[in-house]
Amino acid sequence: MKLALDRKKIALCRKIAVKISEDVREMIDAHGTVATERSVLRLMGVDGAKLNPKINQYYPLANVVVDQIEAVGALPRGVSYWMANACLQTGKAPAEIAEAMSNGELHMGKLAQAKPVEIEKKAKALAKEGLKRLVLKRNERNKLIKSLKDPQDKTFRKPPVKYVIVASGNIFEDVVQARSAAQAGADVIAVIRSTAQSLLDYMPHGATTEGFGGTYATQENFKIMRKALDEESLKLGRYVRLTNYSSGLCMPEIATVAAQERLDFLLCDSLYGILFRDINMKRTLIDQHFSRLVCALSEIYINTGEDNYLTTADAVENGHQVLASQFINERFAIQANMKEEYMGLGHAMEMNPFHTDVILLEIARAQMTRDIFPKAPLKYMPPTRHMEGDIFFSHTYDAIFNLVSVMTNQGVHLLGMPTEAIHTPLLGDRFMALKSCNYIFNGAEHLGEELIFKKNGKIEKWSQKVLDDSVKLLKYIDKVGIFTAIEKKVFAEVSRKLDGGKGYKGVFVRDKNYLNPFLDMLERRQY
Amino acid sequence: MSEDKLVTKFLPYGAPNHPSVKMVDLKNLRPYGDAMNDGRGQVSFTLPVNPSPEAEEAAREIMRKMGFADIKVVAMERPSEGFSFFVCYGAMSHSVDFTKIHVLKVETEFKDFYTINETIKKEIGRKIIIAGATTGFDAHTVGIDAIFNMKGYKGDYGLERYSGFDARNLGAQVLNEELLDYAVKNNVDAILVSQIVDEKDCHIDNLKALMQLAEKKGMRDRFIFICGGPRLNHPLAVECGLDAGFGPGTLPSHVASYVLDEFLRRKNAQKKPLKKGS
Numbered sequence: 001m002k003l004a005l006d007r008k009k010i011a012l013c014r015k016i017a018v019k020i021s022e023d024v025r026e027m028i029d030a031h032g033t034v035a036t037e038r039s040v041l042r043l044m045g046v047d048g049a050k051l052n053p054k055i056n057q058y059y060p061l062a063n064v065v066v067d068q069i070e071a072v073g074a075l076p077r078g079v080s081y082w083m084a085n086a087c088l089q090t091g092k093a094p095a096e097i098a099e100a101m102s103n104g105e106l107h108m109g110k111l112a113q114a115k116p117v118e119i120e121k122k123a124k125a126l127a128k129e130g131l132k133r134l135v136l137k138r139n140e141r142n143k144l145i146k147s148l149k150d151p152q153d154k155t156f157r158k159p160p161v162k163y164v165i166v167a168s169g170n171i172f173e174d175v176v177q178a179r180s181a182a183q184a185g186a187d188v189i190a191v192i193r194s195t196a197q198s199l200l201d202y203m204p205h206g207a208t209t210e211g212f213g214g215t216y217a218t219q220e221n222f223k224i225m226r227k228a229l230d231e232e233s234l235k236l237g238r239y240v241r242l243t244n245y246s247s248g249l250c251m252p253e254i255a256t257v258a259a260q261e262r263l264d265f266l267l268c269d270s271l272y273g274i275l276f277r278d279i280n281m282k283r284t285l286i287d288q289h290f291s292r293l294v295c296a297l298s299e300i301y302i303n304t305g306e307d308n309y310l311t312t313a314d315a316v317e318n319g320h321q322v323l324a325s326q327f328i329n330e331r332f333a334i335q336a337n338m339k340e341e342y343m344g345l346g347h348a349m350e351m352n353p354f355h356t357d358v359i360l361l362e363i364a365r366a367q368m369t370r371d372i373f374p375k376a377p378l379k380y381m382p383p384t385r386h387m388e389g390d391i392f393f394s395h396t397y398d399a400i401f402n403l404v405s406v407m408t409n410q411g412v413h414l415l416g417m418p419t420e421a422i423h424t425p426l427l428g429d430r431f432m433a434l435k436s437c438n439y440i441f442n443g444a445e446h447l448g449e450e451l452i453f454k455k456n457g458k459i460e461k462w463s464q465k466v467l468d469d470s471v472k473l474l475k476y477i478d479k480v481g482i483f484t485a486i487e488k489k490v491f492a493e494v495s496r497k498l499d500g501g502k503g504y505k506g507v508f509v510r511d512k513n514y515l516n517p518f519l520d521m522l523e524r525r526q527y
Numbered sequence: 528m529s530e531d532k533l534v535t536k537f538l539p540y541g542a543p544n545h546p547s548v549k550m551v552d553l554k555n556l557r558p559y560g561d562a563m564n565d566g567r568g569q570v571s572f573t574l575p576v577n578p579s580p581e582a583e584e585a586a587r588e589i590m591r592k593m594g595f596a597d598i599k600v601v602a603m604e605r606p607s608e609g610f611s612f613f614v615c616y617g618a619m620s621h622s623v624d625f626t627k628i629h630v631l632k633v634e635t636e637f638k639d640f641y642t643i644n645e646t647i648k649k650e651i652g653r654k655i656i657i658a659g660a661t662t663g664f665d666a667h668t669v670g671i672d673a674i675f676n677m678k679g680y681k682g683d684y685g686l687e688r689y690s691g692f693d694a695r696n697l698g699a700q701v702l703n704e705e706l707l708d709y710a711v712k713n714n715v716d717a718i719l720v721s722q723i724v725d726e727k728d729c730h731i732d733n734l735k736a737l738m739q740l741a742e743k744k745g746m747r748d749r750f751i752f753i754c755g756g757p758r759l760n761h762p763l764a765v766e767c768g769l770d771a772g773f774g775p776g777t778l779p780s781h782v783a784s785y786v787l788d789e790f791l792r793r794k795n796a797q798k799k800p801l802k803k804g805s
Contacts, residue, residue, distance in 0.1 A: 169726060179607065179608075180606055180607035180608075180609075180610060181607075182607075183606070183607035183608060184606050184607055194664075195664050195665060195666050195667075195724055196664035198666065199700060211726075212664055212665075212724050212726045212727070212729055213724050213726055276666075276668075277666065277699075277700075278698065278699075278700075311669055312668070312669075312672055312676070314678060384669075385669065388775055388776065389757075389775060421757055421775070422757070423725075426573070427573050427606060427610060427612075428571060428572065428573040428606065428612045430606075431573075431604070431606035431607075431612050432612075435604075493676065
């Protein structure tokens with residue numbers, strides 16, 4: 001089933017999105033951030049941490065190094081430059097140098113400097129090695145998937161993959177629940193992280209057993225969970241994917257570490273941090289670019305966060321905000337070398353359930369998104385906004401969500417939980433949700449192929465209106481520029497300023513001799 | 528009203544007067560399943576053992592210990608290795624004395640949008656300033672937005688729409704210290720805190736910390752303190768030291784009605800100088 005949508009209007013939206021992204025690209029290419037520099041260090045193998053008594057937390061060596069370089073105002077040259085020089089001067093590896101710096105045994109600024117050509121050569125060698133490690137990890141994943149049944153169907157003729165969250169707040173407890181969910185039919189496990197993490201300007205370290213609403217995204221936690229899911233995948237004969245969040249102030253570092261630990265999906269939106277976490281615009285846009293370059297190499301599926309718009313702005317009236325943002329997110333992903341097959345553009349079933357014909361409108365929104373982004377593994381999010389405590393109603397509401405999702409061939413289906421708005425899911429809640437979803441996905445697997453929409457009916461008209469409104473909105477964004485447009489609340493009724501928000505201090509203007517071979521090689525796909 | 532005059536037994540709504548119809552008994556209130564006072568209801572839970580006759584018996588035993596009789600284990604499913612999921616029905620043997628139940632409630636008569644604006648205009652003559660925020664690490668704004676945003680919630684206009692309020696939504700992850708500083712600088716009348724995340728009771732700790740800070744700074748009575756969230760209610764709010772608390776399903780006009788009433792109460796009691804320092 002396909003909607004009669006004006007192909008010319010869709011092409012126009014893409015054309016405008018290209019124009020909108022141009023200013024941003026120019027800004028990205030002139031700046032760096034502390035987080036992208038720390039990612040570079042992590043790619044060089046700097047992954048340790050030191051207990052910092054001031055915060056009573058492990059503070060990563062990547063931060064120690066960047067802090068020291070930043071303190072002497074040398075960051076605009078690029079951490080690659082300083083680290084490559086230190087390697088040449090000391091004959092040590094980056095991880096050892098970082099260790100020595102954290103002990104106060106070495107200061108990069110005090111070292112003699114090799115010739116720039118030599119430094120560049122060394123930096124390139126480090127980059128080649130660092131990216132090679134990611135390629136190996138990627139190949140390892142692809143090999144494992146090939147040896148198993150892959151529930152992900154690139155043509156979307158099979159039902160969407162079933163995505164559930166685990167959020168016990170303890171990584172070891174999360175493992176128990178993730179394995180249980182996989183056995184009950186889940187294809188993707190998202191480990192929810194602590195609500196405080198997005199605003200931390202460093203990555204917590206080690207295995208963690210606490211947090212609010214989830215536990216921390218750490219390299220060790222990634223490793224523990226991926227290992228458990230590998231074991232479970234082999235047992236089930238079906239590859240189970242792992243998700244985390246490349247968002248917040250450490251967005252590119254999380255992408256880097258996720259790539260190193262072979263994660264499969266990352267929530268990675270170009271605007272989410274700006275709108276919903278009040279992170280500075282420049283910081284977010286630069287960081288998302290680097291993060292997605294890493295995802296492109298590692299073949300990590302990204303999930304964008306447009307579903308969130310519908311939890312603040314009215315979902316019946318603001319379909320166009322989502323669609324316009326999806327065109328922009330798509331464009332930024334293309335800029336970062338991503339293929340459409342890996343763009344899990346996000347949206348949600350968040351309309352008021354008591355609106356007349358609401359199910360028709362939800363089908364319209366889901367089908368419209370499918371038709372406009374035919375290759376994208378669309379990430380479809382369940383109702384949350386209108387969920388209350390009545391689990392019996394919620395379960396029914398989610399069942400309709402399951403049906404809309406399978407009949408419109410969504411790519412990634414985040415299962416609604418009957419206990420949404422009450423607590424993070426209990427093991428039994430997740431089981432109930434999966435059982436319902438298994439029934440509906442199986443029972444309606446080919447429903448979409450059997451139906452056609454009534455010409456000029458309610459469903460077609462609504463989707464055409466949303467497309468028309470999106471053209472208008474994109475034209476407006478192009479006219480004023482995306483920075484001003486965000487200030488004027490075009491998305492989610494939130495206003496942000498270009499020089500406001502968190503993490504702005506961590507943005508720097510690149511020196512004309514800025515050195516970052518990691519970035520260059522990622523941009524040129526030299527891996 | 529003295530207790531002996533209180534009607535504690537009556538026929539259920541619409542019941543024909545027939546000897547077979549049992550009375551509602553407020554002194555011994557029990558759940559209604561399929562007949563008056565049968566006590567029937569359902570419970571579901573998971574046990575960390577595989578399904579087996581022993582597991583089913585264990586589920587029944589748990590129900591028994593909860594005070595159920597006539598127990599039926601209607602479903603025993605296996606979510607995954609090492610777990611069984613149960614749905615059980617039974618008749619609760621306990622009853623409660625409804626006449627002895629006392630709940631602390633927000634004492635306000637709910638008014639509509641127009642009445643509230645009109646009253647503020649007539650009796651106060653200026654806008655009431657309300658500052659709202661989700662505090663601490665909590666990053667969820669869905670609650671505060673439902674109450675503040677112009678459009679409101681379930682067809683009930685948000686505080687920003689009221690001509691009688693100057694409503695300022697400060698967003699998420701605002702620290703208690705920042706919130707109080709803001710309130711002082713902006714001569715705020717009422718502070719509205721939203722808390723969604725409740726892991727390890729952090730919402731309660733957060734609210735208590737806010738009130739301790741206000742107390743320390745001598746600002747406890749300077750503002751009307753209100754909180755809201757899915758795991759909050761009025762008694763809990765009062766226990767944490769706030770003036771009022773609102774749970775799920777609260778509409779913006781409920782909050783507006785309370786703020787207006789409390790503002791007028793304080794004004795009339797002249798408990799504290801509410802006049803703005805111009």
